Amino acid sequence: MNPTNLISFDDTSVAFSYKSNQELNKANLIFTVVNYPFLSKVATSAVKTAFAFHLPVRSLIRATVFEHFCGGETIEQSEQTIRKLAGFHVGTILDYSVEGAKSEEGFDKTAEEIISTVEKAKKDRSSIPFCVFKLTGLADMELLEKVQSKKPFTHDERSAFERVKERVYRICSRAFESDVPILIDAEDSWIQGAIDSLAYVMMAEFNHSRPIVHNTFQMYRADMLTNLKVALRTATEKKYYLGVKLVRGAYMEKERSRALKLGYPDPINADKAATDELFNQGLSFCLENIEKISLVCGSHNEFSNQFLTDIMSRHGIKPDDKRIWFSQLLGMSDNISFNLAKAGYNVAKYVPYGPVEAVMPYLLRRAAENTSVAGQSSRELKLIRIERSRRKNGHPALSQSASGSN
Numbered sequence: 001m002n003p004t005n006l007i008s009f010d011d012t013s014v015a016f017s018y019k020s021n022q023e024l025n026k027a028n029l030i031f032t033v034v035n036y037p038f039l040s041k042v043a044t045s046a047v048k049t050a051f052a053f054h055l056p057v058r059s060l061i062r063a064t065v066f067e068h069f070c071g072g073e074t075i076e077q078s079e080q081t082i083r084k085l086a087g088f089h090v091g092t093i094l095d096y097s098v099e100g101a102k103s104e105e106g107f108d109k110t111a112e113e114i115i116s117t118v119e120k121a122k123k124d125r126s127s128i129p130f131c132v133f134k135l136t137g138l139a140d141m142e143l144l145e146k147v148q149s150k151k152p153f154t155h156d157e158r159s160a161f162e163r164v165k166e167r168v169y170r171i172c173s174r175a176f177e178s179d180v181p182i183l184i185d186a187e188d189s190w191i192q193g194a195i196d197s198l199a200y201v202m203m204a205e206f207n208h209s210r211p212i213v214h215n216t217f218q219m220y221r222a223d224m225l226t227n228l229k230v231a232l233r234t235a236t237e238k239k240y241y242l243g244v245k246l247v248r249g250a251y252m253e254k255e256r257s258r259a260l261k262l263g264y265p266d267p268i269n270a271d272k273a274a275t276d277e278l279f280n281q282g283l284s285f286c287l288e289n290i291e292k293i294s295l296v297c298g299s300h301n302e303f304s305n306q307f308l309t310d311i312m313s314r315h316g317i318k319p320d321d322k323r324i325w326f327s328q329l330l331g332m333s334d335n336i337s338f339n340l341a342k343a344g345y346n347v348a349k350y351v352p353y354g355p356v357e358a359v360m361p362y363l364l365r366r367a368a369e370n371t372s373v374a375g376q377s378s379r380e381l382k383l384i385r386i387e388r389s390r391r392k393n394g395h396p397a398l399s400q401s402a403s404g405s406n
């Protein structure tokens with residue numbers, strides 16, 4: 001990389017420009033609590049117990065972590081967040097984050113809700129550049145495992161899987177008709193084969209004239225760069241665009257412990273450096289083939305985001321080229337999102353929404369992710385503190401860099 005031309009993510013005044021002082025203070029409180037392992041543990045188990053016993057903690061959660069990490073309980077309630085982000089040229093990806101809908105009725109309801117996000121995006125393409133769904137919101141996990149195992153279906157399983165395919169088709173065809181690109185999230189490796197198969201059937205159907213359906217590639221998996229290359233070869237042979245969301249992968253501990261328990265080879269790279277290397281190789285591969293690929297880089301890693309801007313410029317690709325998007329989660333890595341958007345890159349934040357109780361698993365994962373390791377403040381907390389002190393002292397200056405990189 002050429003260090004002199006690199007985009008800087010250090011300007012916290014840009015990063016938090018969409019937050020009032022009150023909102024920044026609230027963020028400080030939230031990240032301070034989750035930063036301390038003991039406090040975080042006490043707070044999360046208190047919240048779990050309170051929900052289990054129906055204690056009145058809903059409004060407290062709603063006014064704190066929920067407000068920080070989510071758009072609202074419905075699409076309508078997320079409007080204010082969509083507008084706020086759009087004011088800074090940051091797009092929204094409405095993420096219906098209800099987990100554990102385990103019945104056919106629940107799966108149908110989730111499919112309808114995702115279609116509502118497509119309808120919403122159709123009316124507001126400039127603020128909502130993508131929609132997203134998880135297959136486990138539409139299908140039973142055990143059924144997907146069975147699909148991947150290629151064991152024969154029972155009669156009931158066959159009809160259940162037909163209904164899953166019908167839901168996926170309904171969502172993707174609506175996205176196609178509405179000209180709204182859609183992302184399919186990646187999940188556990190023991191069902192990812194089933195997700196991939198459906199994603200490629202949908203791409204073959206809807207990606208001929210433009211990239212609508214995007215599959216996710218988790219680069220913490222040792223086989224994933226090869227999978228990406230094979231996916232491009234197939235797309236090229238079948239003459240459709242390959243929609244790619246590149247991420248590192250969120251389920252490492254689960255993957256490793258299942259592999260150990262069941263005695264099969266761990267599918268995850270041996271260490272973080274190997275994942276970083278593969279992720280950046282994946283970005284390079286996508287740029288080398290950008291004529292046939294639409295890329296969403298889903299990462300909070302500063303180096304990877306800088307690396308992508310750097311290789312874009314080497315390939316002579318303009319920051320606002322519609323084939324390349326940067327994406328982060330609402331309430332995290334605002335220093336990356338808002339500084340990229342200010343420099344003219346295409347940026348969109350995942351904006352989770354759904355009833356408070358139903359998004360609790362998502363919120364607990366965010367808390368765990370931001371809990372301190374080895375007594376250091378999390379990157380988010382450092383950035384928030386730098387910005388609070390900048391505002392207090394009235395300094396227009398840039399912050400000290402608050403984080404490492406790869």
Ligand SMILES: Cc1cc2nc3c(=O)[nH]c(=O)nc-3n(C[C@H](O)[C@H](O)[C@H](O)COP(=O)(O)OP(=O)(O)OC[C@H]3O[C@@H](n4cnc5c(N)ncnc54)[C@H](O)[C@@H]3O)c2cc1C
Pocket residue numbers: 184185186187216218220247248249250251252268269270271272273275297298299300301327328329350405406
């Ligand atoms: C917009 C967006 C969409 C996302 N969508 C998905 C999705 O569909 N599916 C999904 O699984 N995740 C998804 N994620 C989460 C993502 O996979 C990562 O877990 C998260 O973003 C942290 O990785 P990072 O690139 O931000 O950077 P970093 O914080 O630098 O990397 C952390 C990641 O590195 C990897 N890692 C850490 N330690 C090791 C180790 N010892 N050995 C090997 N690898 C290691 C893990 O993947 C870990 O999550 C998404 C993230 C974003 C921002």
